[in-house]
Amino acid sequence: MASAARALGALVHKASSLSSSVSALRSAAVLHGRGSAGGSARLFQRHAARRRISTFQPLCMGRRSCKIAGRKDAQNLKKMKRNSKIGKEIVAAIKKGGPSPSSNTTLAAILEKARELDIPKEILERNIKRASEKGQDTYTEKVYEVYGFGGVGMVVEVLTDKITRSIADIRNVVKDCGAKLADPGSVTFRFRQARVVNIKIVTTSENYPVVLSKLQEEGLKFETDNGYELLPLNPIEVDDEAMELNKVLVSKLLELDDVDAVYTDQR
Structure with missing residues (x-):
């Protein structure tokens, strides 16, 4: 009985407090010239809105x-x-x-x-x-080499109709990211040219037709490769900071319209 009485008393006290809060809000409305029931309700709603909590759905769940x-x-x-x-x-x-x-x-x-x-x-x-459009220039292949972070080298392949634009854009990205353009031949020697299909078979250009024929004979389905790729001869381990900086640099280079591919020797 005693516990029930205490619970009832707490409920009455809570109701009394709520009533006092509402009365205070109504009094404030009267003091501000909003003595009508509608004005009191609007003021109460504004007060309650201040306590509303906004939420959003995360972009990635885990x-x-x-x-x-x-x-x-x-x-x-x-x-x-x-x-x-x-x-x-x-x-x-x-x-x-x-x-x-x-x-x-x-x-x-x-x-x-x-x-x-x-x-x-x-x-x-x-x-x-x-x-066939007038004013459309032909495209020229160019290769630029970049020193990334943590000793990582990068090879940037470009197919452009404006060489001056492509080098200016690449130079700006490299500079903004704090990296450095390398002299021709300073990075490319770290890579070998190969052709890769999506089942992870790497072969030379000479053996490529033979490999494709053999795969087809075995009935294996695969996606045709995109042409030559550059594979690092000795992949480099870097720390988390260098890895993130290189990731940003590669991402910004790939945003350039003239850039078709960026290869790195980062593991």
Whole structure:
């Protein structure tokens, strides 16, 4: 009985406190010339709104989800860069050998590669048309070398119709990130050129047709490679700080339209 009485007393006290708070708010409304019931209600609502807590849904639910999202972003960027490079190669091939695949073997090979990579038809048609537009220059391949962080070297592959623009953009990104452009040949010797398919078979250009034929004979499905890639001869271990700085540098370089690929020897 005693405990029930105490509980009832606490409930009455709480109700009394709430009533006092409401009365105080109404009194304040009267003092400010808002003595009507509607004015009191609005003032009470504003007071209650101040205590509202806002929440938001996190972008990534856990480390695993964040990693998956990061991989998807990287895959989408790689696909976008691949499509862009194919488009620029089409323009360069047409500028050099004409728009007919039957007489332009370079263009025919590019279109065949685009078909194997399942490049959207509208991308091919748009760049074929762009090649004949007045004022459209041809594209030139360039390679720039960069000293990253923690002893890491980077090779930046470019296909550009404005060389002065590409070097200026790359120089600005490298400088802003605190890295340094390297002299030609200072970094490329750390890599070997290879062709890679997505089942992790690495081979030389000479053996590539044989490998593809063997895989097809075995009935293995795989995605055609994007062409040559640069693989580091001796991957370098770096600390977390250098790894993050290199990640930012690579990301900013890949944002440049002229840049098609960035290779590093970071493990």
